[in-house]
Amino acid sequence: MSSLEHLLQPIKIRSMVLDNRVVIPPMGTFLSNEEGMVTEAALAYISRRVKSGAGLFIQEITAVHPKGRTLPSQLGIFKDEHIQGLKKIVDVVHRQGAKIAVQLHHAGRESMYHLRRGEAMAPSAVPSLVYGGMPREMTLDDIREIIQCFGQAAARAREAGYDAVELHAAHGFLLHQFLSAHANRRTDEYGGPDILQRARFLIEVLREVRRRVGDDYPISIRISVDEEIKGGYTAEDMQKVVPELVKNGCDILHASFGTHGSPAGIIQAPIEYQPGFNVKLARKIKEVVSVPVIGVGRFNDPFIANECIARGDADLIAFGRQHLADPDFLQNAINGKFEDTNKCLACNQGCIERAMFEQKSIRCAINPETGQELIYPTEPAAIRRNVWVVGGGPGGLTAAYEAARLGHKVTLFEKESEIGGQIRYAAQAPYKEAYGEWIRRLASKAVKLGAEIKTGTQVTDEMIIENKPEVVILATGGAEIIPPIDGIDLPHVVTALQVLGGEVAVGQNIVIIGAGLIGMETADYAVARGCQSVTLVEQKPKSPVTKASSHGYMLHKRLRNAGSQQIFGAEVVRIDNNSVTIRVQDAEQTLVPVDQVVIAVGMNPAADLVWTLKEQGIRHWVVGDAVKPRRIIEATEEGARAAWEI
Ligand SMILES: Cc1cc2nc3c(=O)[nH]c(=O)nc-3n(C[C@H](O)[C@H](O)[C@H](O)COP(=O)(O)O)c2cc1C
Numbered sequence: 001m002s003s004l005e006h007l008l009q010p011i012k013i014r015s016m017v018l019d020n021r022v023v024i025p026p027m028g029t030f031l032s033n034e035e036g037m038v039t040e041a042a043l044a045y046i047s048r049r050v051k052s053g054a055g056l057f058i059q060e061i062t063a064v065h066p067k068g069r070t071l072p073s074q075l076g077i078f079k080d081e082h083i084q085g086l087k088k089i090v091d092v093v094h095r096q097g098a099k100i101a102v103q104l105h106h107a108g109r110e111s112m113y114h115l116r117r118g119e120a121m122a123p124s125a126v127p128s129l130v131y132g133g134m135p136r137e138m139t140l141d142d143i144r145e146i147i148q149c150f151g152q153a154a155a156r157a158r159e160a161g162y163d164a165v166e167l168h169a170a171h172g173f174l175l176h177q178f179l180s181a182h183a184n185r186r187t188d189e190y191g192g193p194d195i196l197q198r199a200r201f202l203i204e205v206l207r208e209v210r211r212r213v214g215d216d217y218p219i220s221i222r223i224s225v226d227e228e229i230k231g232g233y234t235a236e237d238m239q240k241v242v243p244e245l246v247k248n249g250c251d252i253l254h255a256s257f258g259t260h261g262s263p264a265g266i267i268q269a270p271i272e273y274q275p276g277f278n279v280k281l282a283r284k285i286k287e288v289v290s291v292p293v294i295g296v297g298r299f300n301d302p303f304i305a306n307e308c309i310a311r312g313d314a315d316l317i318a319f320g321r322q323h324l325a326d327p328d329f330l331q332n333a334i335n336g337k338f339e340d341t342n343k344c345l346a347c348n349q350g351c352i353e354r355a356m357f358e359q360k361s362i363r364c365a366i367n368p369e370t371g372q373e374l375i376y377p378t379e380p381a382a383i384r385r386n387v388w389v390v391g392g393g394p395g396g397l398t399a400a401y402e403a404a405r406l407g408h409k410v411t412l413f414e415k416e417s418e419i420g421g422q423i424r425y426a427a428q429a430p431y432k433e434a435y436g437e438w439i440r441r442l443a444s445k446a447v448k449l450g451a452e453i454k455t456g457t458q459v460t461d462e463m464i465i466e467n468k469p470e471v472v473i474l475a476t477g478g479a480e481i482i483p484p485i486d487g488i489d490l491p492h493v494v495t496a497l498q499v500l501g502g503e504v505a506v507g508q509n510i511v512i513i514g515a516g517l518i519g520m521e522t523a524d525y526a527v528a529r530g531c532q533s534v535t536l537v538e539q540k541p542k543s544p545v546t547k548a549s550s551h552g553y554m555l556h557k558r559l560r561n562a563g564s565q566q567i568f569g570a571e572v573v574r575i576d577n578n579s580v581t582i583r584v585q586d587a588e589q590t591l592v593p594v595d596q597v598v599i600a601v602g603m604n605p606a607a608d609l610v611w612t613l614k615e616q617g618i619r620h621w622v623v624g625d626a627v628k629p630r631r632i633i634e635a636t637e638e639g640a641r642a643a644w645e646i
Contacts (some may be wrong), residue, residue: 006309013251015216016163018055023294025318026103028060030361036076038085043092044373050096052327057093058166061105064153068106071113077153083160090161101164102157108174109135122177123184129261151208164218172259175202195237203248210249220252225281228258228266235284246289254294255282269298270550271346272431276304282314294318300344302333324364342366349633365633368640377644380407385646388469390459393421395624395635396475397442402643404449415458419443421477425500429521430528461612471619473642478603478625487575496522496600507596508532511580515566516544519600520555527562534564541569603629
């Protein structure tokens with residue numbers, strides 16, 4: 001047997017037989033239409049996910065009540081008209097041999113849309129953890145109505161052909177709000193100091209769902225085992241609840257954690273957390289019940305998941321974002337080529353943060369196919385072109401890989417001796433080694449497809465004029481900005497990339513000018529290397545790195561714990577040998593002692609070759625930071641698009 005023997009074991013849960021223990025957990029996609037109906041884009045996305053070979057696909061939050069939606073475009077199952085569209089999803093999943101459950105959801109107080117309209121309701125009138133708005137307290141009639149709605153939705157799910165339903169009692173949504181002493185301050189039979197009293201609503205919902213779906217139909221409940229908020233309930237509290245859930249008809253416990261208001265976006269844990277870091281919570285649930293338990297949290301490696309099952313931590317393992325980064329990971333592992341897999345970097349740029357901050361449909365920073373399956377070209381290009389890609393950062397390498405995949409003859413030129421562009425530097429910051437692995441894998445996959453990579457080769461205007469390449473993708477990135485500050489030429493003034501690249505040793509008392517992501521990561525790097533003090537000086541009135549993003553939260557926390565200071569609204573007046581003078585609100589102050597000043601004020605796009613390309617009439621695209629310095633996701637998307645359009 002392979003070393004995936006435990007993960008690949010089938011499992012029977014009531015009437016449902018799963019081929020293996022791999023679960024695709026629910027992930028909201030924003031791919032449905034404005035009325036919450038299923039779209040072709042959603043079907044294409046789902047079809048690609050289940051190609052992984054996972055045994056169970058759990059469909060994203062699907063609303064049981066129109067006023068329980070996070071947005072009107074959320075998938076719905078609150079009226080019979082939804083059934084027809086939902087059947088299409090069921091068919092797509094069944095055609096690939098997987099089983100499908102639908103996650104039944106009511107947002108309660110965590111719906112910005114309904115909060116704004118004064119229509120959000122919750123167990124008590126306590127403001128939303130995420131949006132701050134105030135819901136109204138549910139009456140007993142509301143409670144009875146919502147119990148009915150869950151039951152009716154479950155009946156529709158069965159009619160549509162789903163193999164199971166999952167009640168979403170996690171992450172701070174309505175069913176969880178009842179469990180939470182933070183949200184539930186009721187003094188009637190649905191509230192109380194004991195979590196078992198607060199579990200009454202969930203148990204009544206469960207009983208109604210069981211009544212509607214019959215005895216043989218599997219019901220999963222997704223719980224947050226630990227609430228992960230100050231004063232929230234703990235795994236030990238949850239250990240009291242789950243036996244009651246099982247007694248009342250729950251067949252699967254899906255052991256998630258946290259709420260959308262928990263620090264560091266822990267539900268979608270950032271890269272600082274190891275794969276499977278919270279499977280211990282699944283184990284806590286397994287200690288007190290005998291139904292199958294699903295473990296989740298940063299799993300991006302099936303071999304680690306296999307070990308967790310072998311150890312008895314969980315019975316099934318959910319791989320969420322890994323299914324976005326590379327749905328072929330499981331087949332790769334089975335076929336002995338797991339090293340070809342794009343492992344999820346937990347950056348959250350294309351998935352949860354895009355959804356939550358921008359309300360945009362799902363993507364992935366390192367997989368341009370995700371969320372774009374309908375337009376993702378799979379056939380070789382009709383005409384094989386001779387393509388030059390200039391620049392070997394994320395945009396250039398993605399362009400090279402995609403162009404080679406489509407059959408073009410690709411040559412990538414990188415002026416440095418190594419590929420990677422800015423990722424070479426970013427990967428030096430704490431916890432970010434995986435970024436370097438990703439970029440090296442991308443390059444080697446491009447080479448396997450026939451792309452030629454020429455490092456140490458700077459493309460010049462003359463080369464372009466002489467060789468007249470058919471197509472050029474310019475991914476030349478950006479150049480560090482050196483601000484005209486008095487003292488900028490002193491020998492102890494260096495740039496962030498010089499520090500991260502190891503070109504200069506880290507000083508002891510450092511002032512970093514610019515507290516954007518690069519400045520903060522350079523500070524993080526310096527702290528990790530034992531420097532004594534780091535002060536970040538930023539012109540903007542507040543931090544450009546939001547704590548609302550998981551990585552931003554972790555960076556702020558680490559730097560605060562290390563005692564580093566951030567000064568906002570500050571202008572640098574002068575750099576001297578041992579000090580930096582700044583002006584904050586018209587008052588000058590001098591930072592001493594300073595033995596190193598690091599410049600991290602940003603980048604300017606470096607796309608000078610574009611003029612020659614235009615003059616020569618060469619078809620070209622400019623992508624990534626060469627257009628405007630931004631994140632990985634913009635670089636990879638633009639690189640891929642250029643390759644698709646050739
Ligand atoms: C874009 C996105 C949307 C999500 N939507 C849901 C959802 O609809 N319901 C839910 O219970 N969890 C949702 N989650 C949480 C995931 O199911 C999963 O618990 C989380 O991503 C952690 O697993 P991972 O580290 O394997 O990604 C979502 C996560 C992401 C990234």
